[in-house]
Amino acid sequence: MENIKVRLFTFIMVFLGLTLQAQENLKKIPEFLQYTNSKWVDSIMQELTPKERIAQLIMVAAYSNRDNAHKEEILKLINDQKIGGVIFFQGDPETQLTLMNDYQLASKVPLLGAIDAEWGLGMRLDNTISYPYQMALGAIQDDSLVYELGCEVARQIKRTGLHLNFAPVVDVNNNPNNPVINYRSFGENKENVSRKGIAYMRGMQDANLLTSAKHFPGHGDTDTDSHYALPQINHPFERLDSLEMYPFKELIDAGIGGVMVAHLNIPALDSTGVPSTLSKSIITGILKDSLGFKGLIVTDAMNMKGVTAGNEPGVVDKDAILAGNDLLEFTEDVPRAIEEVTKAVQQGLITQAALDERVRKILAVKQWVGLNEFKAQSPKNILKEINTPKAKFLNRKLVEASLTVLRNKNSILPLRKLDTLKIASISFGASGQTEFQKSLNLYTEVKNFQLKAGASASEVAKIKEKLSAYNLVIGGIHDDSRFPRNTMKFSKPVKDFIAELAGEEHTVFSYFKNPYSLNKLDGIENAAGLVLTYQDTKTTQDLAAQLIFGGVGANGRLPVSVGEKFKSGDGLDVKGKIRLKYTLPEDAGMNSNVLYGGVDSLMHEAIKKKATPGGQILVAKDGKVVLHKAYGFHKYSDTVRVKKNDIYDLASVTKISSALPALMKLHDEGKFELDAGIEDYLPYFKNSNKAEVPFRQILAHQARFKPWIPYWRNTLRENGSHKWFTFKKDSSRRFPVKVSEDLWLHRNYQKKIFKAIKKSDLEDEAKYKYSGLVFYLLPSIVEEISGEDFRKYINENFYNKLGATSLGYNPLERFEKSRIVPTEHDYLFRKKPIHGMVHDEGAIMMGGISANAGLFSNANDLAKLMQMYLNMGEYGGERYIEEETLKEWSTAQFPENNNHRGIGFDKPYLEYKGESSNTAKDASKASFGHTGFTGIYAWVDPAEDLLYLFLSNRVLPTRENTRLYQLNTRTNIQQVLYDAIEE
Incomplete structure (x- = not known):
């Protein structure tokens, strides 16, 4: 029996030894x-x-x-x-x-x-x-x-x-x-x-x-x-x-x-x-x-x-x-x-x-x-x-992947229906505008407030009073330390205010502090939206703002427990990519060195050679803004640098940015037909030579219309002065149309413009001939069909929903003049520098509201509309235009007649013509967009999911300055974008 025990013990030890050896x-x-x-x-x-x-x-x-x-x-x-x-x-x-x-x-x-x-x-x-x-x-x-x-x-x-x-x-x-x-x-x-x-x-x-x-x-x-x-x-x-x-x-x-x-x-x-x-x-x-x-x-x-x-x-x-x-x-x-x-x-x-x-x-x-x-x-x-673009991009990837959403009541994140929101942001623990607030304002207009960590009850009360005008509050809770310590230095009034806001239905917080410190804020867990970033840096602030608006998503999970409020592993998935993402070129498969080096070089050359005083350039690929820069100055002799939120006169890019989206929407609703003519919507044209010319031909610039009519010349006497029965120096009921500060147009002059269009001769041959005449009429046609004021219609159905708050007519009604970039010094018609009013003479005689010109915007807001086009009618989780409509309208309509144009949209020439072409060599035939006389270029390419905007005021001080065309700056920059795409 003893021998059996010994053998059994020996066997067990040998087995354990073998097991340990195997381990x-x-x-x-x-x-x-x-x-x-x-x-x-x-x-x-x-x-x-x-x-x-x-x-x-x-x-x-x-x-x-x-x-x-x-x-x-x-x-x-x-x-x-x-x-x-x-x-x-x-x-x-x-x-x-x-x-x-x-x-x-x-x-x-x-x-x-x-x-x-x-x-x-x-x-x-x-x-x-x-x-x-x-x-x-x-x-x-x-x-x-x-x-x-x-x-x-x-x-x-x-x-x-x-x-x-x-x-x-x-x-x-x-x-x-x-x-x-x-x-x-x-x-x-x-x-x-x-x-x-x-x-x-x-x-x-x-x-x-x-x-x-x-x-x-x-x-x-x-x-x-x-x-x-x-x-x-x-x-x-x-x-x-x-x-x-x-x-x-x-x-x-x-x-x-x-x-x-x-x-x-x-x-x-x-x-x-x-x-x-x-x-x-x-x-x-x-x-x-x-x-x-x-x-x-x-x-x-x-x-x-x-x-x-x-x-x-x-x-x-x-x-x-x-x-x-x-x-x-x-x-x-x-x-x-x-x-x-x-x-x-x-x-x-x-x-x-x-x-x-x-x-x-x-x-x-x-x-x-x-x-x-x-x-x-x-x-x-x-x-x-060390600091390569790849290394910097990795940092953004890690931050984005770590974003943790702890509360998302009623799927408040990402924010939708921007047209229904009036948004205020408060940066708690900050004394000036934060990176978080700057990034929030990329998506729509957000009123920014700051509240210091030690703010008093009276200081809090002042902010609370101002918030009554807003129906959504976004709070950024910031850190005052280089390292995210588990501390909370907010005063009691500030902490009580945060708790009060968190208890309201429409408040979103982004928490830029150590997660453990959440336990030191009563009620924060009740917020409708709560985003955790773990630390406070420019990158975490930027990406948290993008998450709130759907530029990026979130799937992070809390790695620690926070008292009874949150447990390790908590976190909610939030979908992103419904709006533009602001990131680095490598995020979209582009080479930073090629992109930045090429674009900067060409833009600096244009400024140095006085092709334009400055400008804005925005590039997006795959829905990701990979370049968004401002260059140069407002004027050649100026010290005012161009900022990214400055506003430019879009000139003819208005054609694809105002009435055209309205017509596409009305077309989707069965209210506008491409085979109909002007007379079907404006009976005034029934007996004209333009009756029964279908809109498909008109919008593709193959309707035999004259290119343009210089209406303004008929308002001048032989000596160059303005005719007294057409203009007055002060406004009145009879002269309500502002052409300049001391020049007011007669209220009936728009009828003369319509009459001139109606009576204008047709070209002999039905072939491609660019004409802006019908675009003077389109706002009235949209109003006739929709029953709404034109500006109200496009604002409510497009710009407000897109969050494109700078995109619109007559910018001086909404913005400081200092934010608007000036254009030409008009020596012939208005006889003064043009600043804050549309450059195009015909558009200003329409009160600044026309579909041939008149829109102003910064690059960022115009990008939202163009990205909607690139998405084939969808943006921000909402459909604006049916996909089939956009595909049809952005396709060349009469290529057999050597016409490269789509319906309203410009297209690449049917054959590439080198430096005289309207696009870069590598732009696909699927691409479309438009150019503007003031030095604007707006183009998208579905084949590469690429968006390109170039905003400038090349007409300053005179439209005779054609160096931008001679240098081919716009299309040369466009080619850089294709060169930067990595296979």
């Missing part, structure tokens, strides 16, 4: 270990004295923003002590790389260079990118984005001459009051922390950068910052093993190269009370033996109070080595540390063989990162090579 085999061993006995490592080991070998285990702090004395101090440590590496802190990339090159040149053995770059180089270096903190990354559902981040961060770090990133943080942050980890953690869910940590680690290590998971065995459940004191964690072993250590075990199995040990007092793991950095039980007993970690074990900084309190410099470093660490970070007293470790060997506290094993590890890392064949990098162009 051990499943672990991915760090790649660098393959070099521990390489020829290069052997050769270095043979050259190193015992003290020099100890020095390989030491990494000192270096800075690239300090004086030459600091550099000499580091060089002395390299020359005299033969240290193994440096960890860089604050500075800039150029200086850091230059210093690292110098340090490498001085070192007997290549130096291992490290940095704390948890969220990229921006954590330490000026002029570099800060990616989202890990709390925000924890909200992302697509882990491949975190892997991509790892690859990119590795590329940037290596470009600065370094080889090791002390990241990722894989502490499970389950204490909202944690002062040191908090937003640096992926969250409170151990599986999510593990997945994100592995993705980040793999990205970096696949790009040949060593990583170090931190802070073992878990710094997430502390309320003490180990930089200033030693935190104590009192959880039992079972809890620590199943929760805090879980991510470390997962990353070890996945092949993490390094693990950083924290400064913690954990009685359940080591009852002696020593910091975990100095604990052999934790480092050797658990990390090495139990978890089987064979990679590089690094201390947290050895200058932190959590480990230095009560311990002498040098002695504490020796104790860290005895505990099982391989690499000492931030050793304060290098000579003494080397001396103390030397004594430890002499005293038999550690063997030379054990030390040599660790030295070989570090040398193996150096070979794995390529230091066995070190070549100095040049700092030339380093900023450009």
Whole structure:
């Protein structure tokens, strides 16, 4: 019986041993270990004295923003002590790389260079990118984005001459009051922390950068910052093993190269009370033996109070080595540390063989990162090579993917039916207009208010009074710190105001702070819409605004719990892409360098050669605005720079932007027929030579109509003065039509224009001949069919719904003159500079309201209408025009007659004619749009889902300035767009 028990016990032990061995085999061993006995490592080991070998285990702090004395101090440590590496802190990339090159040149053995770059180089270096903190990354559902981040961060770090990133943080942050980890953690869910940590680690290590998971065995459940004191964690072993250590075990199995040990007092793991950095039980007993970690074990900084309190410099470093660490970070007293470790060997506290094993590890890392064949990098162009368009785009992708919607009552997000909304925004904790508010105003008119964090009750009352005029409030809750701390510095009146707004039906909040601080705002969870961005940056503000209006969507999930208000994993999906998205060219498969370089160059050339004083250019691809810029000045002799919200005279682009969409809508409703003639809608034309000419021919400019009639010339006497019975200097009931400040037209003159059109001769041959005559009549036709005022009709059915608030007639009625770009100095008719009124003489004689000219807009608002066309009639989740209608109207109607025109829309010439063509060479035959006499170009290409707007005032000071045409600026820029599209 005893023999049976013995055999059974033996069998069980053998089985367990085999199982443990199988589990051990499943672990991915760090790649660098393959070099521990390489020829290069052997050769270095043979050259190193015992003290020099100890020095390989030491990494000192270096800075690239300090004086030459600091550099000499580091060089002395390299020359005299033969240290193994440096960890860089604050500075800039150029200086850091230059210093690292110098340090490498001085070192007997290549130096291992490290940095704390948890969220990229921006954590330490000026002029570099800060990616989202890990709390925000924890909200992302697509882990491949975190892997991509790892690859990119590795590329940037290596470009600065370094080889090791002390990241990722894989502490499970389950204490909202944690002062040191908090937003640096992926969250409170151990599986999510593990997945994100592995993705980040793999990205970096696949790009040949060593990583170090931190802070073992878990710094997430502390309320003490180990930089200033030693935190104590009192959880039992079972809890620590199943929760805090879980991510470390997962990353070890996945092949993490390094693990950083924290400064913690954990009685359940080591009852002696020593910091975990100095604990052999934790480092050797658990990390090495139990978890089987064979990679590089690094201390947290050895200058932190959590480990230095009560311990002498040098002695504490020796104790860290005895505990099982391989690499000492931030050793304060290098000579003494080397001396103390030397004594430890002499005293038999550690063997030379054990030390040599660790030295070989570090040398193996150096070979794995390529230091066995070190070549100095040049700092030339380093900023450009770090801050690439791809790197910047990745930042936007990560922020967008992290956006988390916690409340969306009645699907308030994204906002729809803009024509029914009067919107105000309040930036809480801001003293001036925020990036959030600027981005909100890209979509429609939003009245902006700001309320400081410490605002008084009276200041709050003033804002509340103003809000009574609005039916939707968008609140931005901002942070006052560089880091998203778990703090709330708002005054009680401000907090009460936020709670009051959150209780109302139509309030949306965007929260730019640490999610934990949500628990310090009563009632915020009651808001109709609540967007969480995790931190406060220009990018988070911009994308949060775009989310609210549907430029982007959201599918982030909260990575931590917030009291009883929200739980880890909360989050709602919100659909985006219903309106324009404002982004970078790479988001639409375009090359930033080609696009920006080409467009800027051509526009600057046009301005330099005085083809136009300035202008606006907007480019969108796939519904994404990838270029939106203002160039130059209002006038050649001016100091007023063009702004992106300045308003331009659209000239003949009015033809496709006013009556044409109205006619298409009426056509969809069966109220307007292309085969009908003018007389069917304006009986006045029944007996004219234009009766029975179908609108299809008229709008395709094949109706034999005269190109234009210079009506204004008939209002002048031979000496050039105005006829007294046609004009007066002051307005009256008989002279109500304003032509200029001191020129008012007789009320019946519009009838003379109609009569002139009616009686005008027809061309002999029915062929393509551009004519603007019918466009004077179209507003009246729309009114006749719809029964509504023309301006009211197009405003209510198009512009207001689109949020195109600057698009419209007679801009001086709504905007300051300073926002309107001037056009020509009219020496012949109005005899003064034209500023704020339509340039076209015929349109101004129609009171500024015509379909041939008269519309004003900025590029952004015109883009909304053009994007609706490009979407084949849909925008903002609403259909304006039927798809089949737009397809028909944007198709060439009479190509057999050598006519390239659509119905109202211009089209590319049937054959490309080089520089004399109306489009770029690569514009597709499906493309359509229109040009304007004042220097406007509005074009869309369905084949490439491409939108292009060029707004200028090339007629200043005179229409005789044709340099814009001679330079082919507009179509040359259009070609750049196609060149920038990457296959």
